[in-house]
Amino acid sequence: xxxxxxxxxxxxxxxxxRMGRPLAWALLALIIVIxxxxxxxxxxxxxSTNPALxxxxxxxxxxxxxxxxxxxxxxxxxxxxxxxxxxELNFWTSLRNSVIISTTIAIGQVFxxxxxxxxxxxxxxxxxxxxxxIYLSGMMIPPIITLIPNVIFIKNLGLIxxxxxxxxxxxxxxxxxxxxxxxxxxxxxxSMEEAAMIDGASHFRIFRxxxxxxxxxxxxxxxxxxxxTAWNEFFWPFVVAxxxxxxxxxxxxxxxxxxxxxxxxxxxxxxxxxxxxxxLPVMVIFAIFGKRIVDSIRFTGIK
Amino acid sequence: xxLWILIGVTAAGSLYSMTRPPxxxxxxxxxxxxxxxxxxxxxxxxxxxxxxxxxxxxxxxxALSNSGEWIGPDxxxxxxxxxxxxxxxxxxxxxxxxxIGTQTVLAITIAVMMDRLTKSGTVRSLILLPWLIPNxxxxxxxxxxxxxxxxxxxDILGWFGLGPYxxxxxxxxxxPSLALMNTWKFMxxxxxxxxxxxxxxxxxxxxxxxxxxxxxxxxxxxxxxxxMRPVLALVMVVTVVGSFQVFDTALVAGGGIAAGGIGGPVxxxxxxxxxxxxxxFVFFDQGYxxxxxxxxxxxxxIITAIQLRLFRANESxxx
Numbered sequence: 001x002x003x004x005x006x007x008x009x010x011x012x013x014x015x016x017x018r019m020g021r022p023l024a025w026a027l028l029a030l031i032i033v034i035x036x037x038x039x040x041x042x043x044x045x046x047x048s049t050n051p052a053l054x055x056x057x058x059x060x061x062x063x064x065x066x067x068x069x070x071x072x073x074x075x076x077x078x079x080x081x082x083x084x085x086x087x088e089l090n091f092w093t094s095l096r097n098s099v100i101i102s103t104t105i106a107i108g109q110v111f112x113x114x115x116x117x118x119x120x121x122x123x124x125x126x127x128x129x130x131x132x133x134i135y136l137s138g139m140m141i142p143p144i145i146t147l148i149p150n151v152i153f154i155k156n157l158g159l160i161x162x163x164x165x166x167x168x169x170x171x172x173x174x175x176x177x178x179x180x181x182x183x184x185x186x187x188x189x190x191s192m193e194e195a196a197m198i199d200g201a202s203h204f205r206i207f208r209x210x211x212x213x214x215x216x217x218x219x220x221x222x223x224x225x226x227x228x229t230a231w232n233e234f235f236w237p238f239v240v241a242x243x244x245x246x247x248x249x250x251x252x253x254x255x256x257x258x259x260x261x262x263x264x265x266x267x268x269x270x271x272x273x274x275x276x277x278x279x280l281p282v283m284v285i286f287a288i289f290g291k292r293i294v295d296s297i298r299f300t301g302i303k
Numbered sequence: 304x305x306l307w308i309l310i311g312v313t314a315a316g317s318l319y320s321m322t323r324p325p326x327x328x329x330x331x332x333x334x335x336x337x338x339x340x341x342x343x344x345x346x347x348x349x350x351x352x353x354x355x356x357x358x359x360x361x362x363x364x365x366a367l368s369n370s371g372e373w374i375g376p377d378x379x380x381x382x383x384x385x386x387x388x389x390x391x392x393x394x395x396x397x398x399x400x401x402x403i404g405t406q407t408v409l410a411i412t413i414a415v416m417m418d419r420l421t422k423s424g425t426v427r428s429l430i431l432l433p434w435l436i437p438n439x440x441x442x443x444x445x446x447x448x449x450x451x452x453x454x455x456x457x458d459i460l461g462w463f464g465l466g467p468y469x470x471x472x473x474x475x476x477x478x479p480s481l482a483l484m485n486t487w488k489f490m491x492x493x494x495x496x497x498x499x500x501x502x503x504x505x506x507x508x509x510x511x512x513x514x515x516x517x518x519x520x521x522x523x524x525x526x527x528x529x530x531m532r533p534v535l536a537l538v539m540v541v542t543v544v545g546s547f548q549v550f551d552t553a554l555v556a557g558g559g560i561a562a563g564g565i566g567g568p569v570x571x572x573x574x575x576x577x578x579x580x581x582x583x584f585v586f587f588d589q590g591y592x593x594x595x596x597x598x599x600x601x602x603x604x605i606i607t608a609i610q611l612r613l614f615r616a617n618e619s620x621x622x
Contacts, residue, residue, distance in 0.1 A: 024416050024419065024420055027412075027416065028413070028416050028420060031413060032426070035429060035433060035491060036429065036432070037455075038433075038444045039432070041455050042444055045447065053453065112340035112341050115337045115338075115340065116337060116338055116340070116341035116342075118337055119334045119337035119338050123330075123337070125333075126331065135345060138345060140604075140607070141349060142544070142548055142599065142600060143548070144600075145352075145356040145357070145593075145596045146349060146352035146353055146356055147356075147583075148356060148359060148364075149305075149351070149352035149353075149356050149359065150348055152364075152589075153305050153306075153347070153348075155369060169344075172344025172347075172348075173340070203333045203337070204336075228435060232435075232438070234438060234439045239584055251440070254440070255554070258443060258446075263560055271447065272443075274443075275440045279436045279437070282436060286428070291424060294424065294428060294431060297431075297492070297495045297496060
C-alpha cells in the first residue's frame with residue numbers, strides 16, 4: 001500500500017530523489033572536508049621540520065611543539081626550525097593569562113548577568129521594560145565606537161597593560177548574557193518561587209536557594225560560551241596591553257610570534273604548532289560541552 | 304568623569320533603595336541590588352563610552368597627552384577629503400559583498416541539506432568547528448594555506464592546471480581571499496541558525512506541495528524562503544554588521560607573511576577597522592579615529608534599518 005510518506009519526500013523513492021540524494025550527500029561531504037582540511041593540514045605542518053616543508057616534503061618531528069612551549073633542546077630547535085634563532089611564543093605566561101582572563105570573565109559575567117536577568121524576568125519595578133530595551137540596544141553597538149573611550153577610562157583608572165584592565169569591561173555584564181538568561185527565566189515555571197514567596201522568603205533567599213540551583217545547566221552553557229569568547233578575544237587585549245608580554249593572552253602572543261618570523265623564510269612549523277596549541281583548550285571544551293553549544297545556537301537564534 | 308558618574312548613580316540608587324519603605328512587591332527597592340552590578344557594567348563600558356566616543360569625534364584628542372580640545376566639525380571636514388577613508392570604505396564594502404554573498408548561499412544550502420539528509424549531531428558539531436577558533440588563528444591558518452609558493456590551495460589548484468595565484472599578496476586577490484576565509488569560518492554557524500529556523504516550518508506544507516507535484520526547487524522558492532524570512536532577516540542583520548567589523552584576519556593575513564605594514568599590499572586590504580585602529584593607536588589621533596568610528600556607527604544603523612525594512616522582519620507569512 002502506498003502511504004503518504006512514499007509519495008512525499010522523506011525516504012522518497014521517486015526517480016528525482018534517487019538522483020538527488022547521493023548528489024546532496026556528496027556535496028555535504030565536500031563541505032565537511034573543506035571545513036576540516038585546514039585543521040588537518042595545520043597538524044601535518046606542525047609535525048614536520050621546516051627545511052622539509054620548504055621543499056614540499058614531510059619529515060616528522062615533535063620539535064615545533066617543543067619549541068613553542070619552550071622545552072626544545074638546541075639540537076631540536078636546529079632540526080625543526082632549520083636555524084638556531086627562532087621567534088618565541090611566550091607560551092606558559094600567555095597560557096596562564098588566558099586561563100585567568102577567561103575564567104574570571106566567565107564567572108563574573110554569568111553570575112552578575114543572571115542576577116540582572118532575574119530582576120528583569122521576575123520582579124516588578126517602574127521602567128523595567130524600558131531599561132531592558134536599552135540593554136538590548138547595547139547589543140547593536142559596534143565595539144569600535146566604545147573602544148577608544150574604554151581605553152581612556154582604563155588608562156585613567158591606572159589599569160592599562162594589566163590583567164584587571166583586560167578583564168574589567170567584560171566582567172560585570174554583556175547585553176547578550178543578560179538577554180540569554182532572561183529568555184531562559186521566562187520559559188521556566190515560577191511556581192516554586194511563588195510558593196517560597198508566600199512563605200515569606202526574600203528575593204535574595206529565593207534567588208540563592210531556589211532559582212540558582214534550578215538554572216545551573218543554563219549557567220554552565222552561558223559560562224562555556226563566555227569562556228570561549230573571552231579565550232578568542234583579540235582586539236581588546238591587543239590595544240589595551242600592546243607591548244606588555246607579562247599580561248598578554250595567547251592570541252596576542254601568537255600575533256607577536258607571527259611578526260617575529262622572517263618574511264623570506266617563514267617558520268611555518270612553529271606558527272602552526274602555535275595555532276594548534278592556542279586552539280587546543282577550546283577544542284577540549286567543545287569535546288566536553290559540544291552538545292550544549294550546538295543547542296544554545298538554536299535557543300538564542302530563534303524565539 | 305566616567306568614574307564619578309558611576310559613583311553618583313550607585314550612591315543615589317542605594318540611598319533610595321535603603322530609605323524607601325518596603326512594599327509587598329518590592330519594586331525598585333528590591334530590584335536595585337540585583338541590577339546594580341550589570342548597571343555599573345552597562346554604564347561604564349557600553350552607554351557612557353558610546354556617548355563619549357561620539358563626543359571625542361569633535362575633539363583633537365591625542366593618545367600620548369591623553370587630552371584634547373573641542374574643535375567642532377573639523378574632523379568631519381577632514382574626513383570628507385580623506386582619500387584613505389574612502390579607500391577603506393570601498394575596500395570594506397567589497398569585502399562584505401564577497402563575504403555575505405558566498406556565506407549566505409552556502410549557509411542556506413548546508414542548512415537545507417542537513418534538514419533533508421541528516422539531523423546528526425556529529426555533522427552539526429563538525430561544521431561548527433571553525434566558528435570556535437579565534438579569528439586570529441583562522442587568519443594564520445589561511446596565511447599558510449594560501450601561501451603563493453608552498454600553500455596547499457595552490458597545490459590543489461595545480462592539479463587542475465590552475466594557478467599559482469597570489470591570493471593575499473596581490474591587490475585584486477587579497478579582499479576576496481580574506482572574505483572567503485571568513486566564509487569558511489562562519490558558514491557552519493550561520494547554517495545552524497538557519498537550520499534552527501527550518502525546524503519551525505510545518506512539514507505538512509511540503510507534503511501538500513509534493514502531492515500537487517511541486518519540485519524541490521519550487522518548494523524552496525514558494526515555501527522555505529518566504530516562511531524563513533524573519534529568520535533570514537535576523538541572520539542577515541547579524542552577519543552583515545559583523546562582516547563590516549573585520550579586523551583580526553586582515554591584520555594577520557593581509558599582504559601575506561612578508562607584509563611590511565598594515566592593510567597591504569598598498570592599502571588593498573586596509574579595511575575601515577584597520578584604518579581606525581591605525582589612526583588611534585599608531586598615529587595616536589584618537590579624535591579623528593572617533594570621528595571615523597562615529598561615521599561607521601551611523602552607517603551600520605542605516606544599513607540595519609534598510610535590511611529590516613526590506614525583509615519586513617517583524618511579519619511572518621505563516622500567520
